[in-house]
Amino acid sequence: MPSANKEIAALLYEIADMLDILEVKWEPIAYRKVARVLDSLPTEVSEVYKQGGVKALQEIPGVGATISSNIEEYLKTGRINKIEQLGKKIPEGLMNLMKLEGIGPRKAIFLYKKLKVKTVQDLAAAAKAGKLRNLPGFGEKSEKNILQSVDMLKKSKERYLLGEALPIAKQIVEKLRKNPAVEQAEIAGSTRRGKETVGDLDILVISRKPAAVMEVFTTLSEVGRVLSKGPTKSTVVLKNGLQADLRVLPAESYGAALQYFTGNMDHNVELRTMAIAKGYKLSEYGLFDRKTGKQLAGKTEEEVYKTLGLHWIEPEMRENHGEIEAAAAGKLPALVKLSDIRGDLHLHTNWSDGNHSIEEMALAAKSLGYEYIAITDHSKSEYQAHGMSEERLIKYLKAIEEARKKIKGIKILSGSEVDIKGNGSLDYPDSLLKKLDIVVGSIHSGFKAPEEKITARVLAAMETGLISILGHPTGRLITRRKPFDLDLKKVFAKAAELGVVLEIDSQPNRLDLKDDHIRLAREFDCKFAIDTDSHDKNTFWYTELGIKTARRGWLEQKDVVNTLPFTELKKVFRSTKVLL
DNA sequence: GCCGTTTTCGGCCCGACTGTTTTCAGTCG
Numbered sequence: 001m002p003s004a005n006k007e008i009a010a011l012l013y014e015i016a017d018m019l020d021i022l023e024v025k026w027e028p029i030a031y032r033k034v035a036r037v038l039d040s041l042p043t044e045v046s047e048v049y050k051q052g053g054v055k056a057l058q059e060i061p062g063v064g065a066t067i068s069s070n071i072e073e074y075l076k077t078g079r080i081n082k083i084e085q086l087g088k089k090i091p092e093g094l095m096n097l098m099k100l101e102g103i104g105p106r107k108a109i110f111l112y113k114k115l116k117v118k119t120v121q122d123l124a125a126a127a128k129a130g131k132l133r134n135l136p137g138f139g140e141k142s143e144k145n146i147l148q149s150v151d152m153l154k155k156s157k158e159r160y161l162l163g164e165a166l167p168i169a170k171q172i173v174e175k176l177r178k179n180p181a182v183e184q185a186e187i188a189g190s191t192r193r194g195k196e197t198v199g200d201l202d203i204l205v206i207s208r209k210p211a212a213v214m215e216v217f218t219t220l221s222e223v224g225r226v227l228s229k230g231p232t233k234s235t236v237v238l239k240n241g242l243q244a245d246l247r248v249l250p251a252e253s254y255g256a257a258l259q260y261f262t263g264n265m266d267h268n269v270e271l272r273t274m275a276i277a278k279g280y281k282l283s284e285y286g287l288f289d290r291k292t293g294k295q296l297a298g299k300t301e302e303e304v305y306k307t308l309g310l311h312w313i314e315p316e317m318r319e320n321h322g323e324i325e326a327a328a329a330g331k332l333p334a335l336v337k338l339s340d341i342r343g344d345l346h347l348h349t350n351w352s353d354g355n356h357s358i359e360e361m362a363l364a365a366k367s368l369g370y371e372y373i374a375i376t377d378h379s380k381s382e383y384q385a386h387g388m389s390e391e392r393l394i395k396y397l398k399a400i401e402e403a404r405k406k407i408k409g410i411k412i413l414s415g416s417e418v419d420i421k422g423n424g425s426l427d428y429p430d431s432l433l434k435k436l437d438i439v440v441g442s443i444h445s446g447f448k449a450p451e452e453k454i455t456a457r458v459l460a461a462m463e464t465g466l467i468s469i470l471g472h473p474t475g476r477l478i479t480r481r482k483p484f485d486l487d488l489k490k491v492f493a494k495a496a497e498l499g500v501v502l503e504i505d506s507q508p509n510r511l512d513l514k515d516d517h518i519r520l521a522r523e524f525d526c527k528f529a530i531d532t533d534s535h536d537k538n539t540f541w542y543t544e545l546g547i548k549t550a551r552r553g554w555l556e557q558k559d560v561v562n563t564l565p566f567t568e569l570k571k572v573f574r575s576t577k578v579l580l
Numbered sequence: 581g582c583c584g585t586t587t588t589c590g591g592c593c594c595g596a597c598t599g600t601t602t603t604c605a606g607t608c609g
Contacts, residue, residue, distance in 0.1 A: 019581095026592065030581035033592095064582050102598085104607050137606080141599060189609095202609090230597050235608090245609080247596090260594095265609080272593050277585075283594055 004046050008074055009038040011083060012067070017095055018086040020105035033062040036266055040319055042516055049075055093119040100149040101227070102142075110137075124150045152237070159197035160242050161478060163508025163545050166191055168238065169201050172222060176205060181212035183251060188261035194316045194548025196478060196511045200243035202261045210248040217246045253285045255300035260284035266320035274308050274324075282308075316551035321519075335551045336530075340563040341543055343372035345469060346417065346440050346503065346531035351396045352377035353385035354535040358403040362412050364537035372411035372566050374438040375400055379427035381419040382444060388416070390432060397435060411566055413437035417471055419444055424460025426467070433466045438573065440503065440531075442471030443484065451485040458491055462500045468573050469529050470495060472505040472512040479509060488517060492524040501561050501572065504530045504553075506546030518553025527572065528560050 012035035016028040037060060038045060048056045049072065057068040070080050097108040097120060111117040114135055115126055126132055127143040127150075169187045176185040182205055186192075189202030207213045214234050218226045224239040232248045249257040260268060261284065275282035281290050286298025287307050297303040302312045310327040314335050317323040326332045347361055348354035354361070358375055365373045377396065378387035388396055393416065400414045415438035419427040426433060426441065433439055441461050446454065461467055473491065474483035495502055502521055505512045510533070513521065518528065530546040532539055550560060557563045561572045 024581095027581050029592065033582085062582065066581055102607065106606060137600060139600060145598090200609090228597055233596050235597085261609090263609090265593095269593065276593085281594085285595090 004075070005038045005041055005044060008045060008071060009035040011074065011080055012038065012070070014095075015070075015080070015082060015086065017098060017105070018083070018090055021090055021094065021098075021109050022086065023105070023109065030062065030064075031067065034060070034067050037062055040266070040321065042321065042519065045071060046075055091118045093122075096120055097123060099153055100146065101152060102145055102149055107137075110135075120150055120153065159199050160240075161508045162191065162194065162196055162198055162511070162548070163542065164240075165198035165201060165242060166545070168222065168240065168242065169203070169244075172201070172220060172244065173203060175220060176203070176213070176216065179213070179216050181207050181209040181216070183207055184254065186258055188258055189245075189263065192262050192315045193264065193318055194545075194552055196514065196549065198242075200245060201238075203244060203246045204254075204257055204261050205246060205248045206251050206254050207248050208250070213248050214246070247284070249284065251299070252295065253298050255302070255304050256282070256286040256298035257284045259301045259304050262315050262318060264319055267318040267324070270320050270324050271304075271308060278308070280307075314551060316548055317554065319552075333554050333556050336547065336555050336557045336560050336563060338544055338547045340557045340560070341370075341530060341547070342565065343370045343374075343411075343562050343569075344532055344534065344540065344543065345374040345413070345415070345438055345529050345562055346376050346471060346505070346533045347373055348377055348417070348533070348535045349375055351375075351392070351399070352382065352387055356537045358399055358412070359407060360537050361534070362403055362407045362410055364540060366407065366410040368540055370410060372413060372569065374413035374415040374440075376415040376417045376438060376440045379416050379418040381421065381427045382417075387419075387427075390428065393428065393432060415439060415468075417442050418467075420457060420461040422446055422457065424457045424463075426461060426464060430464075430466060438468045439466055440469045440471040441467035443475055447475055447481060447484060449485070451487055454484045455487040455490055458486065459494050462491075462494050462498055465498065467500055469501045469503050469531075471503050471531075472507075472510050472533070473502055474512050474514070474517065476512055476514070477509050478511065483512070483514075488520060489524075492521045492526050495521070496524045496526045499527070499572070501527045501529045504528055504546045504550050506530060506532045506542040506544075506549070508542065508545060511545060511549045513549075513553070515549055515552035518550060518555060522554060522559065526559075528555060529562050530560055531562070 012031045016031035019028040054068045054072055057063055057071055070082060074080050091112060094108055094112055097103050115131060117123045117126055123146060127146045132138045132143045133140050169191050173185045173187055176182050184206040186204045188204050190198050191201060205213050210232050214229055218229050218234055218236060222238050223236045225237045227235040227237060235245050237243050272282045275287060279290050281288045286295045287304050288295055297307040305312045311330060311332055313323050313327050344365060349356060349358045349361055362373060378385045380387045380389050397414050400412055404412050415436050417440040420441050420443045421427060474486060476483035502513060530550055532542040534540055561569060
């Protein structure tokens with residue numbers, strides 16, 4: 001299912017930027033708003049249009065007569081004429097100037113008018129030649145900053161994996177907490193929401209000595225460069241290139257600030273709109289009565305939500321995807337928690353491409369308090385990953401048997417991550433598969449096959465009745481590879497029918513299924529397993545990433561099979577005819 | 581361009597920091 005939503009959103013953003021440069025008032029806001037909505041719309045715009053035409057498009061918040069016709073045009077022709085029309089009025093390359101930190105639409109158009117600067121290179125040359133310093137609103141400092149921005153643009157990476165951002169965010173927060181000036185320090189932003197990629201870190205500190213906090217923050221060993229440093233807000237670029245913002249607020253604003261800096265933007269705009277309707281004003285400082293200016297809430301997030309007539313909403317749900325309506329109706333799910341996890345059902349050892357032995361993996365899992373694990377090394381087709389031949393599989397099962405004798409206090413299940421081959425058959429004969437406790441069925445080839453083909457392949461594999469868990473179902477690698485072109489509805493319906501558990505693979509670059517897909521699968525009443533797919537005893541913490549992803553998909557404890565005690569887990573997998 | 585338990589016209593979230601100014605515009609989130 002290739003998504004047109006993202007493409008349309010990108011075009012609407014482009015229109016907004018163009019209108020900004022042309023100094024059109026308000027219209028950019030309207031376009032940007034719809035772009036944001038489409039970016040995270042769970043349903044396909046093309047479907048909406050197919051069902052109800054332009055009228056249905058106008059049901060999407062922010063979409064009116066003009067934008068709906070823009071969308072319709074795109075769906076029919078693959079382009080939006082307005083972009084070409086606007087493009088004629090804007091010099092080639094000028095849009096790129098706005099990618100520079102500190103250059104917005106006003107400065108971009110001003111520089112063009114004054115100096116005929118069109119490209120980033122033009123601007124860098126002008127700055128180097130000292131041609132900017134005498135322009136109104138510019139000075140020597142501006143030239144220096146522009147040159148630094150050009151430098152940064154070259155090096156910058158768009159977004160970082162949650163698995164990269166979360167550890168460093170935690171590290172920074174821990175350091176801040178050790179400082180006596182810091183009363184509280186929290187991670188906010190998309191990291192707190194558990195988004196699969198993170199653009200920058202948002203850190204919130206409560207303190208009565210903001211200056212001291214800023215000093216500590218801007219001189220942390222992780223910091224590469226300080227972009228700005230004020231009394232309550234500073235921005236730095238970390239040595240790994242990730243940007244980090246720190247805000248300091250007083251304790252009475254803690255809840256409102258945490259709420260505000262957690263976002264996302266759409267969620268916040270919605271809350272502020274609700275506040276306005278009630279005659280309140282919501283900011284990071286608190287919820288206030290508009291007339292009297294009296295603070296009504298702000299110390300805790302719960303208080304802020306409650307005063308707006310809502311139950312407290314889990315950070316991972318704050319995407320304006322219906323959670324506000326659910327909170328108003330008291331219908332929020334009780335999300336699954338990290339502490340609910342009792343085991344990991346997808347692990348590799350040095351029997352295939354893992355770094356540690358069966359015993360080492362089992363001991364690491366046991367030290368986490370896990371009740372059970374499944375060892376699931378690769379099947380024979382995974383030649384490059386030292387996939388096991390039938391003969392080695394037999395020896396491997398004996399080795400698992402040995403490990404069970406040595407290590408008590410944790411159940412070690414025997415399994416394999418078995419390749420689903422091109423025709424949908426599995427990589428070992430049925431007789432061997434039936435000797436395993438758990439079969440994780442995964443696709444590792446033919447990623448680019450057309451929808452019908454790859455969907456049929458997955459359905460056929462599930463119909464063998466021998467797959468317990470469908471491993472990393474869409475095969476995506478966040479930074480490298482698109483998901484398979486699967487008909488997810490068919491796959492989820494079949495998984496629910498046959499009792500095949502869907503994996504949420506917690507590898508930082510996978511997070512597969514992803515949040516939106518999980519929510520869709522949940523509608524089919526599918527069951528899930530949150531696994532780490534660990535190849536090393538030190539990566540069990542990836543579960544945290546999988547949990548956040550599951551929570552973004554609104555999953556509850558009852559939806560996730562590896563939260564079950566072992567006796568219950570056995571019952572789940574009985575239906576797939578795999579022995580346990 | 582969109583939208584309406586204040587509005588079919590007149591608003592559009594709100595506030596911090598920087599660099600330039602000497603009270604503020606632009607940018608950012």
